[in-house]
Amino acid sequence: MRHLRVLLTLALLLGPALAGAQPQPSPDEFVPISEIPPEEQIPAINLVAAAYGFVWVAVLGYVWSLGGRLKKAEDEIARLERKGR
Amino acid sequence: MTTAVKMQLAAATLMFAVAPWVINAAPHEATMGLVYKIYFFHMPSAWMFMLGAIVAGVASARFLFTKNPKFDATAVAAAELAVLFGLLTLVSGPLWARKAWGLWWVWDARLTSSLMLFLIFLAYLLLRQFGGPGSEKLSAGLALFGLANVPFIYVSVNVWRTLHPKTSVVPTLPVEMGRPLWFCVTAFLLLFLALLSLRSSLERQRARIDALYLAEDEA
Numbered sequence: 001m002r003h004l005r006v007l008l009t010l011a012l013l014l015g016p017a018l019a020g021a022q023p024q025p026s027p028d029e030f031v032p033i034s035e036i037p038p039e040e041q042i043p044a045i046n047l048v049a050a051a052y053g054f055v056w057v058a059v060l061g062y063v064w065s066l067g068g069r070l071k072k073a074e075d076e077i078a079r080l081e082r083k084g085r
Numbered sequence: 086m087t088t089a090v091k092m093q094l095a096a097a098t099l100m101f102a103v104a105p106w107v108i109n110a111a112p113h114e115a116t117m118g119l120v121y122k123i124y125f126f127h128m129p130s131a132w133m134f135m136l137g138a139i140v141a142g143v144a145s146a147r148f149l150f151t152k153n154p155k156f157d158a159t160a161v162a163a164a165e166l167a168v169l170f171g172l173l174t175l176v177s178g179p180l181w182a183r184k185a186w187g188l189w190w191v192w193d194a195r196l197t198s199s200l201m202l203f204l205i206f207l208a209y210l211l212l213r214q215f216g217g218p219g220s221e222k223l224s225a226g227l228a229l230f231g232l233a234n235v236p237f238i239y240v241s242v243n244v245w246r247t248l249h250p251k252t253s254v255v256p257t258l259p260v261e262m263g264r265p266l267w268f269c270v271t272a273f274l275l276l277f278l279a280l281l282s283l284r285s286s287l288e289r290q291r292a293r294i295d296a297l298y299l300a301e302d303e304a
Contacts, residue, residue, distance in 0.1 A: 044120040047184050051123040051177040052105070055130065058176075059101075059276065062169050066283055073290040080297040084304075 086283065093279035100272035104265075111265045120184040123177050125265050128255075129273035130173035131199070135235050136277060137167030138202055141209070142232020145225035154292060157221050160228055162284035164209045166277060167231070171203035186248050194241035195249040198234060205231040 104125075114121035140163035148156035178196070179189040190196060205227060212224045242251045258266060 042183060044118055044184050047120055047180045048122055051180040052126060054176050054180075055126050055173050056101075058169065058173055062280070066280065066287065070283065070287050070290070073287060073294060076294050077290060077297065080294065080301065084297065084301065 086286075090279050090282045093275045093282075097272055097275040097279060100268065100275065104269055104272060107265045107268050110261075112261050114262075117185050120181055123181040125269045127174060127177040127181060128266065129270045130170050130177060132270065133170040133273050133277045134167055134174050134199070134202070135238065136274075137163045137170055138206065138228075138231045138235050140281070141167055141206065141228045142235075145228035146232075149222065149225050155289075157225070158285045158288035158292070159281070160225060161213060161288050162281050164206045164213075164224075164228060164231075165284055166280055167206040168203065168210060169280075170273075170277070171199070171206065174199065175203055182248075191248055193247040193249065194245040195238065195247050198238045198241055202231055202234045202238060205234065 108122055108125045111122065111125070113119055141160045144156045144160035144163060147153070148160060182191075183189050209224045209227045209231070212220050212227065216223060239252065241247070242249050255266070
C-alpha cells in the first residue's frame, strides 16, 4: 500500500513534466540550422575547404595512379617485345 | 597520349587552377551563405558520376552484343570513373548537407539510390579484379543494372519527398551563379573525357600484354 502511494505521488509529480516535454527530433530528421547547438556547429569555411581539398586530392591521386599504371604497362610491352625479337 | 587528350588535360588543369577565383566571385546564397559553394564541385561530380554509369552501361551492352573488346575497355574505364566521381559526390554532398540540413546524411531516394549506384560500380571493379575468366560478361550485366539506376536517381528528387534540391534548380540559377557552375561542369567534362581516353588505352595495353604472353607461350 505504501509503495502504491509512492508510485502515485511520483506519477502525479512527473506526469505533467513528461507530458510537457518536447520530443527530440530523431537523428535522421531535418534540423533547422538555427536549432543546432553552437558546440555542434561547424564553420562553413571548414566544410568548403574540406570538400574542395578532397576533390583535388582524389583527382590528383587518381591521375598519379593512372600515370603509374600506364608507365608500368608500356614498360612491360617494351620488355616483352624485346624478348620476342 | 594523343594530341586531343593532351589538350583536354591541359585545358582541364588550367580550368581547375582558375576555378577557385571563378567560384569566389560568385555571390553567397541567401539562406545557406558560403557553404552552398560546395555545389560548384558537387553537382559537376554528380553529373560525371552519372555520365560514367551511362557510358559504362552503353559500352557494356555493345560488348555483350558484339563481343568487341574495344567496348569492354571503354566500359571498364567508365566504371572506374563512375567510382571516382561517385566518391567525390558522396563526400562533398554530406559536407554541404551538414551545414545546410544540419545532418551529414538522410536515407532519402536521391542519396540512397546514388549510394547504390556507387556500390554497383564498386562491385563491378571488384568483379573485374578478382572474378577471373568470364568476369567481363558478368560485370557487363552489372553495368546494365547501373545504367538502369541513372534515370531513377535523376527523377527521384522530383517524385519523392526529399531535402535534396530538385532538378529545376539549375535552369533557374541567376547568371552570377550559373556562370561558375557551367565553368566547373566544362572543367569536369574535359577531365572526364581525358581520363576516359587514358584509362581505355591502359585497358588496350593490358590486352596487348596478354596477347604477347600468349604468343610467348605458343613459341
